[in-house]
Amino acid sequence: MAKPMKLSGRIWALRGPDGAAIENIDTDMIYHNKHLAVTDMNEMAQFIFGNLDGWRDFPGKVKPGDILFVGKNFGSGSSRQHAVDGFIALGIQAIVGESFGAIYWRNAVNAGMPVLRAPDVFGSGIESGQEVEIDLTTGEITNLSSGKAFAAGPMGNIQMDVYKAGGLFEYGRQGGKSAMPTDVV
Amino acid sequence: MGKTIIEKIFSEHTDDSSRVIPGETIWLKIDVRSARDFGGANVVKHLIKEYPDSEKIENVAKTFFTFDCVSPANTIPYAENQQISRVFAREEGINIYDVGQGIGTHVLIENGHIRPGMTTVGTDSHFNIMGAIGAFGQGMGDRDIAFAWKTGKVWFDVPSCVRVNLRGIPSNPDVSAKDVVLRLIREFGASGLLGKVIELYGDYIEAAGLDERITIGSMGTEMGLISIIIPPNEALEKELKEWTPGDFGIIAADSDARYEAEYTIDIGNLKPLIAAPFEPHNVHPVEDYQGVKVDSVFVGSCTGGRISDLRALAAELDNGVAKDINLRVVPATRRTIAKAIEEGVYARLFDAGATISHAACGGCASGQIGMTGAGEIQVSTGNRNFKGKQGAGETFLSSAKIAGRVAAKGTL
Numbered sequence: 161m162a163k164p165m166k167l168s169g170r171i172w173a174l175r176g177p178d179g180a181a182i183e184n185i186d187t188d189m190i191y192h193n194k195h196l197a198v199t200d201m202n203e204m205a206q207f208i209f210g211n212l213d214g215w216r217d218f219p220g221k222v223k224p225g226d227i228l229f230v231g232k233n234f235g236s237g238s239s240r241q242h243a244v245d246g247f248i249a250l251g252i253q254a255i256v257g258e259s260f261g262a263i264y265w266r267n268a269v270n271a272g273m274p275v276l277r278a279p280d281v282f283g284s285g286i287e288s289g290q291e292v293e294i295d296l297t298t299g300e301i302t303n304l305s306s307g308k309a310f311a312a313g314p315m316g317n318i319q320m321d322v323y324k325a326g327g328l329f330e331y332g333r334q335g336g337k338s339a340m341p342t343d344v345v
Numbered sequence: 346m347g348k349t350i351i352e353k354i355f356s357e358h359t360d361d362s363s364r365v366i367p368g369e370t371i372w373l374k375i376d377v378r379s380a381r382d383f384g385g386a387n388v389v390k391h392l393i394k395e396y397p398d399s400e401k402i403e404n405v406a407k408t409f410f411t412f413d414c415v416s417p418a419n420t421i422p423y424a425e426n427q428q429i430s431r432v433f434a435r436e437e438g439i440n441i442y443d444v445g446q447g448i449g450t451h452v453l454i455e456n457g458h459i460r461p462g463m464t465t466v467g468t469d470s471h472f473n474i475m476g477a478i479g480a481f482g483q484g485m486g487d488r489d490i491a492f493a494w495k496t497g498k499v500w501f502d503v504p505s506c507v508r509v510n511l512r513g514i515p516s517n518p519d520v521s522a523k524d525v526v527l528r529l530i531r532e533f534g535a536s537g538l539l540g541k542v543i544e545l546y547g548d549y550i551e552a553a554g555l556d557e558r559i560t561i562g563s564m565g566t567e568m569g570l571i572s573i574i575i576p577p578n579e580a581l582e583k584e585l586k587e588w589t590p591g592d593f594g595i596i597a598a599d600s601d602a603r604y605e606a607e608y609t610i611d612i613g614n615l616k617p618l619i620a621a622p623f624e625p626h627n628v629h630p631v632e633d634y635q636g637v638k639v640d641s642v643f644v645g646s647c648t649g650g651r652i653s654d655l656r657a658l659a660a661e662l663d664n665g666v667a668k669d670i671n672l673r674v675v676p677a678t679r680r681t682i683a684k685a686i687e688e689g690v691y692a693r694l695f696d697a698g699a700t701i702s703h704a705a706c707g708g709c710a711s712g713q714i715g716m717t718g719a720g721e722i723q724v725s726t727g728n729r730n731f732k733g734k735q736g737a738g739e740t741f742l743s744s745a746k747i748a749g750r751v752a753a754k755g756t757l
Contacts, residue, residue, distance in 0.1 A: 197422035233536035239470040241486035267486035329395040
């Protein structure tokens with residue numbers, strides 16, 4: 161099934177009590193190490209943000225199709241795939257962030273979760289509950305509630321190809337060609 | 346055009362060497378691929394689900410399980426995950442370092458599996474510690490690692506590289522490698538060099554031994570770096586050969602290598618530093634916290650559990666551990682324990698009142714050697730002090746020497 165190139169959904173803007181974007185959210189805040197033995201993706205959903213002050217009730221409030229907006233260096237820390245897969249299990253469609261931890265970024269790409277870097281996203285005044293549309297081909301993000309548009313970096317070649325394939329394994333089976341000249345398998 | 350160390354390593358491990366340019370994506374051939382008890386069962390699950398009817402492992406000789414995260418398992422789900430990995434290793438003929446051997450990254454270095462110039466990946470976010478011996482290491486999630494086990498490759502965005510020169514040698518005898526890396530984190534923060542590589546130079550680093558290099562290399566993750574790569578030298582090669590005889594090549598950057606930026610940091614007057622709760626980059630001079638009452642001290646982890654750390658700790662404990670403080674020591678590897686016994690360090694720590702565990706990761710994961718309670722102040726030689734990570738208390742990060750001093754006094 162072809163993957164959609166335009167996504168729209170309700171915004172969750174990850175702000176702290178002072179209203180500013182929370183920075184440096186590490187994977188222990190997203191998905192605490194006491195639940196690392198879980199291997200079933202669906203079981204991971206309930207533990208998302210279980211160690212992040214003010215956001216512990218997130219799994220109960222989120223709806224499939226929602227889109228998460230995060231601040232700088234989201235997902236720093238450990239290599240746990242759980243911290244991405246839990247959002248997929250919750251039905252989060254995409255994560256837009258000012259920047260991401262390097263391993264977290266890879267894990268999202270490999271899972272086929274669209275992640276976009278938009279350095280000034282919080283400056284545009286996004287708020288939880290607003291509706292947003294994202295064009296994955298151009299990286300253009302339109303806040304449908306406020307009418308404001310802003311630009312995220314477009315998805316890279318491999319990121320787009322892995323997304324279209326539905327994840328790293330399927331991408332590999334298809335030859336892993338991407339923009340890269342050599343095949344992987 | 347000259348190459349940085351990471352560009353040299355990548356060029357030798359890809360069919361697309363002309364594309365080894367920062368920002369390009371390449372398929373990188375991986376020399377050593379590992380998974381821990383954390384993530385290991387997830388890797389096995391992916392391989393069984395995704396490749397039911399074909400070979401699951403590209404090269405078993407290059408593939409390793411290391412059990413170090415919750416070791417031995419203290420919950421049934423962890424025990425089951427270890428058993429899934431153990432049985433899979435047996436069936437497929439994969440190498441395994443089971444419970445008690447120590448921290449996977451350290452075990453793989455000590456036993457000569459990983460050498461300068463290699464490419465390596467594992468389900469440990471501190472796998473970039475391999476920069477300490479001039480190798481490329483990267484922690485990755487279980488999908489990446491399963492893919493690497495199956496194909497021997499991962500896709501990778503060639504990172505840009507900055508050169509950092511450390512000027513001077515710290516004159517303060519209380520300063521050690523941990524203070525040097527905390528100084529780097531204070532400089533660049535948690536994301537100032539996000540996604541980049543540091544190549545590290547200077548007289549201090551040139552003279553640093555394996556243990557010091559490991560301590561420094563282990564905290565690249567807390568700076569959001571791909572890795573801190575320390576150029577290996579002959580002294581390091583000699584030290585690695587003492588652990589495992591064999592052929593260890595030295596890799597160096599070209600003299601005309603191009604760096605995205607160059608920074609010089611003076612460490613001649615460096616004072617002992619500490620990372621205060623709840624962020625590793627919340628770095629201050631230890632003296633700023635003088636007199637703060639401490640309840641527990643943890644010495645171990647991939648940052649601070651080597652024999653040099655245990656020696657530095659023991660040297661502070663001639664009069665024993667303060668009465669109302671608990672000191673927990675987790676040596677990095679079984680071979681570290683053997684050295685500690687041989688040198689008498691183990692006995693000194695024991696006599697001082699330390700609780701000494703078997704070799705493993707220790708404080709960072711799931712309470713392997715205990716958790717902190719609300720209000721508890723802990724000093725740790727580890728690399729992370731995020732809120733809630735090691736319990737409900739507050740954790741300061743320091744060197745083993747400072748941790749030892751705190752254990753003796755009961756205060757910072």
